Amino acid sequence: xxxxxxxxxxxxxxxxxxxxxxxxxxxxxxxxxxxxxxxxxxxxxxxxxxxxxxxxxxxxxxxxxxxxxxxxxxxxxxxxxxxxxxxxxxxxxxxxxxxxxxxxxxxxxxxxxxxxxxxxxxxxxxxxxxxxxxxxxxxxxxxxxxxxxxxxxxxxxxxxxxxxxxxxxxxxxxxxxxxxxxxxxxxxxxxxxxxxxxxxxxxxxxxxxxxxxxxxxxxxxxxxxxxxxxxxxxxxxxxxxxxxxxxxxxxxxxxxxxxxxxxxxxxxxxxxxxxxxxxxxxxxxxxxxxxxxxxxxxxxxxxxxxxxxxxxxxxxxxxxxxxxxxxxxxxxxxxxxxxxxxxxxxxxxxxxxxxxxxxxxxxxx
Amino acid sequence: xxxxxxxxxxxxxxxxxxxxxxxxxxxxxxxxxxxxxxxxxxxxxxxxxxxxxxxxxxxxxxxxxxxxxxxxxxxxxxxxxxxxxxxxxxxxxxxxxxxxxxxxxxxxxxxxxxxxxxxxxxxxxxxxxxxxxxxxxxxxxxxxxxxxxxxxxxxxxxxxxxxxxxxxxxxxxxxxxxxxxxxxxxxxxxxxxxxxxxxxxxxxxxxxxxxxxxxxxxxxxxxxxxxxxxxxxxxxxxxxxxxxxxxxxxxxxxxxxxxxxxxxxxxxxxxxxxxxxxxxxxxxxxxxxxxxxxxxxxxxxxxxxxxxxxxxxxxxxxxxxxxxxxxxxxxxxxxxxxxxxxxxxxxxxxxxxxxxxxxxxxxxxxxxxxxxxxxxxxxxxxxxxxxxxxxxxxxx
Numbered sequence: 001x002x003x004x005x006x007x008x009x010x011x012x013x014x015x016x017x018x019x020x021x022x023x024x025x026x027x028x029x030x031x032x033x034x035x036x037x038x039x040x041x042x043x044x045x046x047x048x049x050x051x052x053x054x055x056x057x058x059x060x061x062x063x064x065x066x067x068x069x070x071x072x073x074x075x076x077x078x079x080x081x082x083x084x085x086x087x088x089x090x091x092x093x094x095x096x097x098x099x100x101x102x103x104x105x106x107x108x109x110x111x112x113x114x115x116x117x118x119x120x121x122x123x124x125x126x127x128x129x130x131x132x133x134x135x136x137x138x139x140x141x142x143x144x145x146x147x148x149x150x151x152x153x154x155x156x157x158x159x160x161x162x163x164x165x166x167x168x169x170x171x172x173x174x175x176x177x178x179x180x181x182x183x184x185x186x187x188x189x190x191x192x193x194x195x196x197x198x199x200x201x202x203x204x205x206x207x208x209x210x211x212x213x214x215x216x217x218x219x220x221x222x223x224x225x226x227x228x229x230x231x232x233x234x235x236x237x238x239x240x241x242x243x244x245x246x247x248x249x250x251x252x253x254x255x256x257x258x259x260x261x262x263x264x265x266x267x268x269x270x271x272x273x274x275x276x277x278x279x280x281x282x283x284x285x286x287x288x289x290x291x292x293x294x295x296x297x298x299x300x301x302x303x304x305x306x307x308x309x310x311x312x313x314x315x316x317x318x319x320x321x322x323x324x325x326x327x328x329x330x331x332x333x334x335x336x337x338x339x340x341x342x343x344x345x346x347x348x349x350x351x352x353x354x355x356x357x358x359x360x361x362x363x364x365x
Numbered sequence: 366x367x368x369x370x371x372x373x374x375x376x377x378x379x380x381x382x383x384x385x386x387x388x389x390x391x392x393x394x395x396x397x398x399x400x401x402x403x404x405x406x407x408x409x410x411x412x413x414x415x416x417x418x419x420x421x422x423x424x425x426x427x428x429x430x431x432x433x434x435x436x437x438x439x440x441x442x443x444x445x446x447x448x449x450x451x452x453x454x455x456x457x458x459x460x461x462x463x464x465x466x467x468x469x470x471x472x473x474x475x476x477x478x479x480x481x482x483x484x485x486x487x488x489x490x491x492x493x494x495x496x497x498x499x500x501x502x503x504x505x506x507x508x509x510x511x512x513x514x515x516x517x518x519x520x521x522x523x524x525x526x527x528x529x530x531x532x533x534x535x536x537x538x539x540x541x542x543x544x545x546x547x548x549x550x551x552x553x554x555x556x557x558x559x560x561x562x563x564x565x566x567x568x569x570x571x572x573x574x575x576x577x578x579x580x581x582x583x584x585x586x587x588x589x590x591x592x593x594x595x596x597x598x599x600x601x602x603x604x605x606x607x608x609x610x611x612x613x614x615x616x617x618x619x620x621x622x623x624x625x626x627x628x629x630x631x632x633x634x635x636x637x638x639x640x641x642x643x644x645x646x647x648x649x650x651x652x653x654x655x656x657x658x659x660x661x662x663x664x665x666x667x668x669x670x671x672x673x674x675x676x677x678x679x680x681x682x683x684x685x686x687x688x689x690x691x692x693x694x695x696x697x698x699x700x701x702x703x704x705x706x707x708x709x710x711x712x713x714x715x716x717x718x719x720x721x722x723x724x725x726x727x728x729x730x731x732x733x734x735x736x737x738x739x740x741x742x743x744x745x746x747x748x749x750x751x752x753x754x755x756x757x758x759x760x761x
Contacts, residue, residue: 067690117683297440
């Protein structure tokens with residue numbers, strides 16, 4: 001196959017490209033230039049958008065003997081990922097920009113362009129297994145990225161290759177070292193690539209300004225603190241609330257109301273929910289019949305939990321959790337998995353969380 | 366492989382390679398006083414004389430450098446510093462926005478760090494700077510430190526009438542530097558006859574080695590050094606002479622200049638066939654820069670090996686990738702930091718819109734180009750453009 005290897009300059013995508021070459025594919029490497037103001041040097045270990053990262057990717061491509069180009073997708077990335085990220089926070093939601101980038105950039109803008117230019121697929125260094133059109137978790141649970149790929153449709157997955165899902169990160173680094181790649185020991189990137197200093201709250205404040213408002217305790221209805229902007233908070237957040245409550249018990253963010261700029265906090269019990277409603281779902285394969293018993297993961301690195309899934313009239317999903325959960329934030333993706341003990345959890349699809357709360361219970365007298 | 370990127374770099378001429386290799390095997394610092402040093406110095410000075418003769422300069426006007434970027438930096442910064450030191454009112458630099466980044470970034474550095482004021486010249490739609498545009502920008506010249514206009518543009522091949530520009534600058538007492546990196550070997554370049562005060566040239570664009578070039582600097586031109594040290598090259602460019610590179614540069618230049626008329630006539634004919642063939646297969650392709658048969662000051666108004674075309678609806682980097690996959694090597698313009706394709710600043714300076722600039726490709730022919738190279742392009746250009754158009758412009 002003619003495949004396009006998306007090379008960030010990190011060790012994962014370097015090894016993925018190498019394995020694609022080994023598999024006999026005709027591979028062309030590309031680095032996505034996503035930041036309009038490209039930094040010359042990485043700040044710390046973070047980011048994948050510096051000129052240095054592009055050079056790291058080019059170095060590997062040259063060593064593999066494959067053509068290498070830089071594709072400038074800064075405009076699309078700004079519109080579809082960065083502006084979306086800011087708008088979601090401004091609306092009181094908690095977006096996942098990596099998921100959005102996979103949905104709109106890597107497996108849309110890039111894949112579409114690749115197909116138009118005559119490529120059959122895009123290979124990336126994501127840790128997930130993809131075989132026979134079925135997307136599954138990586139064998140390395142700690143590095144599994146199936147959550148941020150859960151938004152991809154069958155059509156998108158048909159043009160994707162993830163060579164790393166069957167190996168641990170340790171093995172990936174070992175392969176890179178065996179091949180003499182300079183990026184073998186390059187630190188993992190952890191943060192949001194367009195916020196290289198890791199200060200998400202500072203980034204949002206620069207974009208949205210200071211918008212002070214009250215922090216209200218749901219138990220008493222009293223204002224227990226002030227904040228500089230609702231974008232500094234996410235549902236379920238416990239630390240950094242800057243509040244003073246009489247009982248000194250921990251409080252969690254229950255709701256974010258951007259219009260009145262009110263952040264409501266409550267106790268652990270108050271922050272628990274057992275029902276999640278999402279927007280229209282996407283499916284990685286044939287649409288499963290509803291209702292459906294599945295596992296749901298409600299944030300990156302979250303724990304999958306048993307649930308029942310039904311349809312709601314608006315076209316979204318109602319996900320009823322078997323056990324109550326804390327910190328379910330609108331804007332996150334509810335990714336559904338089919339339990340599959342033998343071969344690992346299979347990704348069914350996802351819907352964006354619209355709201356979470358208490359299940360409607362029938363009243364017994 | 367079809368190599369059509371001679372404006373980026375060109376294969377070494379066998380004679381230059383042989384002479385350079387021979388010299389590399391010899392010991393001797395041209396500044397040393399013993400026999401080995403004297404022999405190295407003899408070779409270097411003989412090269413200086415031959416290079417000077419080929420370019421219409423005096424040997425003492427030849428300063429060997431590390432190439433085009435160094436020559437441009439030295440001329441622009443050095444002449445700015447020297448002229449302003451002599452008269453503090455001279456803060457202004459008059460420069461074309463279509464220059465190579467070696468000039469542009471030097472000028473912008475001086476503006477940012479050294480209190481220079483930049484006046485950007487009006488560039489004609491062909492990419493040329495006219496004496497009238499220069500005269501207007503210079504004014505009475507009293508506050509101008511230096512002017513810089515390239516002899517021939519590296520992207521779209523536009524040739525300016527450098528002699529007329531030099532006369533215009535001198536009329537108001539301003540020295541003119543010209544970046545002649547693309548001109549030497551392709552056009553008739555006579556330093557004395559041109560009247561310019563400083564001229565940058567480099568070896569690897571005409572069959573010589575990379576990392577070797579020269580700044581031709583008139584004896585009366587003041588230029589503050591960038592590199593201080595052993596006092597070589599009239600104390601303007603210190604550093605141990607790279608004698609082997611100088612030999613390679615000189616043999617390439619003298620050979621290229623001697624064979625220029627015959628070679629460029631052949632290359633221009635190939636280039637004309639290439640452009641005509643491309644336009645025949647892709648009728649809406651547009652030639653950028655001056656017409657192919659343009660004339661300036663009695664010579665070619667466009668570099669004989671330059672074909673710069675826009676393909677509306679396609680992106681230059683997609684075209685380049687598809688051609689590369691088919692063994693055809695060309696360029697989207699001058700290479701850019703981290704390989705990110707930006708719309709060409711040269712095309713933008715000529716007034717072209719950014720979409721046209723982004724959809725352009727440069728084919729540059731040189732001494733190894735053949736009819737087979739042209740045929741190779743014509744064989745694939747139509748399907749390649751069609752496929753690139755399917756990928757779109759990357760914008761909504």
